[in-house]
Amino acid sequence: MTAAGTSIVLPVDLRPSDGRFGSGPSRVRQSAMDMLTAAAPTYMGTSHRRDGVRDVVRRIQSGVAELLSLPADYEVLLGNGGTTLFWDAAAFGLIRNRSQHAVFGEFSGKFATVARRSGHLADPVVAEASYGTKPQLVADPSCDTIALTHSETSTGVMMDVQRPPGASAETLVAIDATSAAGGLHVNPTEFDVYYFAPQKCLAADGGLWIAAVSPLALERIEELAAVRIAPATLDLGIALENSRKNQTYNTPALATLFLVADTLEWILANGGLKWSAGRCDRSAEILYGWAESSSYATPFVTDPSDRCRTVGTIDLADNVDAGAVASTLRANGIVDTEPYRKLGRNQLRIAMFPAIEPDDVATLTKAIDYIVERLPHTQR
Numbered sequence: 001m002t003a004a005g006t007s008i009v010l011p012v013d014l015r016p017s018d019g020r021f022g023s024g025p026s027r028v029r030q031s032a033m034d035m036l037t038a039a040a041p042t043y044m045g046t047s048h049r050r051d052g053v054r055d056v057v058r059r060i061q062s063g064v065a066e067l068l069s070l071p072a073d074y075e076v077l078l079g080n081g082g083t084t085l086f087w088d089a090a091a092f093g094l095i096r097n098r099s100q101h102a103v104f105g106e107f108s109g110k111f112a113t114v115a116r117r118s119g120h121l122a123d124p125v126v127a128e129a130s131y132g133t134k135p136q137l138v139a140d141p142s143c144d145t146i147a148l149t150h151s152e153t154s155t156g157v158m159m160d161v162q163r164p165p166g167a168s169a170e171t172l173v174a175i176d177a178t179s180a181a182g183g184l185h186v187n188p189t190e191f192d193v194y195y196f197a198p199q200k201c202l203a204a205d206g207g208l209w210i211a212a213v214s215p216l217a218l219e220r221i222e223e224l225a226a227v228r229i230a231p232a233t234l235d236l237g238i239a240l241e242n243s244r245k246n247q248t249y250n251t252p253a254l255a256t257l258f259l260v261a262d263t264l265e266w267i268l269a270n271g272g273l274k275w276s277a278g279r280c281d282r283s284a285e286i287l288y289g290w291a292e293s294s295s296y297a298t299p300f301v302t303d304p305s306d307r308c309r310t311v312g313t314i315d316l317a318d319n320v321d322a323g324a325v326a327s328t329l330r331a332n333g334i335v336d337t338e339p340y341r342k343l344g345r346n347q348l349r350i351a352m353f354p355a356i357e358p359d360d361v362a363t364l365t366k367a368i369d370y371i372v373e374r375l376p377h378t379q380r
């Protein structure tokens with residue numbers, strides 16, 4: 001690596017207790033890894049259709065229900081393949097004919113593209129906003145499913161989870177909560193499907209999707225499973241059947257399941273979503289507060305109420321090379337502060353998930369100041 005500034009060495013007091021600030025995969029709690037190691041001899045390498053692993057799935061299902069305060073008639077489904085696979089499954093098993101999408105970044109755009117290319121759905125209706133803002137969506141009566149994104153991880157914009165004005169009682173509201181579930185406040189009566197993967201707020205590993213599903217969405221899944229032929233791995237009817245037996249259709253990563261259950265119970269033991277989202281609120285106050293008072297850093301998202309509390313995007317002044325800052329941090333063991341690659345901005349992106357200590361976010365801001373003072377300022 002030849003980037004300017006990588007020879008800068010951070011003093012010990014400017015080193016966070018953990019250097020992982022990536023927006024996914026993100027910091028995994030060492031205590032969870034230790035618990036996994038301790039459990040491994042009787043857990044890893046055992047059948048996912050026996051009580052040992054199914055108990056862990058049960059703990060995930062009840063843990064998500066408690067975390068999100070789900071009404072008793074909601075169910076928690078899970079399957080392999082992460083959020084990206086869930087979009088494909090939704091094109092078969094959730095969207096009846098046409099979907100409406102709020103698109104304001106890379107991830108929300110990808111789901112709209114899935115719907116557009118499905119081959120069996122009508123062209124989606126898209127409400128788009130420029131990156132760094134969010135669209136105001138009014139339900140289109142021709143759409144049976146509305147796709148929103150609680151936290152747009154690529155831009156650091158969050159939106160409140162609310163049924164859009166004009167949405168009929170039959171319209172499903174499906175929320176991509178991949179970098180939100182467990183870190184942002186939410187009212188479950190405002191969604192029908194709240195889906196996510198656990199390598200972000202739940203401090204586990206990737207490869208799994210989890211969805212909290214309302215009775216209306218359960219009905220839709222059963223309706224479409226009966227009339228539409230889907231590849232088995234994308235068939236939400238099959239996922240529902242297996243989830244009700246506390247298992248996945250095909251073999252899951254047992255370590256991922258274990259880490260999810262452990263993080264959920266860690267959050268619940270500390271006070272639940274109020275506590276974990278409160279931690280993210282505190283980290284966000286620290287990060288955005290620092291940027292607002294900085295002479296060279298500015299929150300990318302201009303409207304303070306749109307600034308996501310789990311993923312922060314910070315623009316740097318033109319004469320400060322964000323790439324050099326990120327690589328200097330990396331050389332000092334502080335990793336993954338680079339911006340979302342396709343955004344192409346002079347920016348740092350910093351995750352503030354529940355497992356990331358607010359004090360570490362504060363230390364990180366001081367480390368950035370230290371580096372910027374010592375970096376050769378470039379003329380850009």
Ligand SMILES: *Cc1c(COP(=O)(O)O)cnc(C)c1O
Nearest residue numbers: 024082083084107153178179197
């Ligand atoms: C990370 C992310 C995804 C993709 O998740 P995978 O598990 O990698 O498929 C989708 N949506 C959002 C909002 C994300 O942050």
